[in-house]
Amino acid sequence: MSIKLIAVDMDGTFLDDDMKYNNDRFMKQYHELKARGIKFVVASGNQYDQLKSFFPSIKNEIAFVAENGAYVIDSGKEIFSGEMSKETIKKVIDVIEKYEYTNLIVCGKKSAYIHEDVRDDAYKHARKYYHKLQKVPHFENLNDKIFKFATSFSTKDVSELLRGLKKSIGSLVTPVSSGHGDIDLIIPGLHKASGIKILQKRWGIRNYESAAFGDSGNDLEMISTVQYGIAMENAQKMIKDASRYITQSNNEEGVLNAIDAILKNEEPFIS
Structure with a gap:
């Protein structure tokens, strides 16, 4: 065939x-x-x-x-x-804040969102991948349909971090590697x-x-x-x-x- x-x-x-x-x-x-x-x-x-x-x-x-x-x-x-629930968004943010990530982006239908205190070099790098990217003071209660979280870590730590994230929030989101030290937290299924x-x-x-x-x-x-x-x-x-x-x-x-x-x-x- x-x-x-x-x-x-x-x-x-x-x-x-x-x-x-x-x-x-x-x-x-x-x-x-x-x-x-x-x-x-x-x-x-x-x-x-x-x-x-x-x-x-x-x-x-x-x-x-x-x-x-x-x-x-x-x-x-x-x-x-798809759409991530507000309850899930809050719980994921609470957990992620405990990790030493190099960047965090919340991805929605209207735009992607990055914290307003982000370093200039990190923001410029993110712009390569997100043509619609807004700086916000916090990630809760965004007026958008949220699809996923995109996080960045040191490449050498990804395997261990994936295991830790699956254990801590695996019932809410599915952590997957997307290359170069990046981990996406996506809607299960x-x-x-x-x-x-x-x-x-x-x-x-x-x-x-x-x-x-x-x-x-x-x-x-x-x-x-x-x-x-x-x-x-x-x-x-x-x-x-x-x-x-x-x-x-x-x-x-x-x-x-x-x-x-x-x-x-x-x-x-x-x-």
Whole structure:
């Protein structure tokens, strides 16, 4: 059976380390994918407004599973939107404040929010990932639908911190690594695979007709669920172990190389 859906993570996967991709090569591929009726999905932990900026000419044609599955957009139209309860938000804030994080961002539908006392360098770094970012005096009672918390720590501490966060607030949110020392606290049951499932149902596409590319912990569910779960060469070990195939690194256009193989009906994508 031929592939009908391709889902790609962005940071560390579709994008190189400079947050760029080979636009000319991809657009040629995209037009061929579109002609064949193959759906292209951007599946990321990042903000929708940031994600669509990478695809200005086709942002209203493709689908986005943003905020780790909490916000799903198809052809410019909202399909699904999750929401974290106010009680959960308060409890998570109380716990997170006990940790020595380097940054904390609360991600909502209208905007992302960062504390007004944040250092200038940390704010400038966050702006790379959040096109809509507001400074606020506190995170409680924000007038927005909240999707997740995004935290940053020292890379060497991530594994231990994940265990600690799962133990302390795992019943309220699901802690997942998103690479480079970042940990997202997401709504339980909402992840990239759940967002892709919504789109699959909408389009009448099955898991055995789907491919997904990823490199970090928040890609685990989608990599494990679809028939063609593909890890990047630079992926975390857990993602490589869960994947069926491995492509070249994000700096070697590994996703685009695999898309070429899909279009050419080459191994391992022979229908």
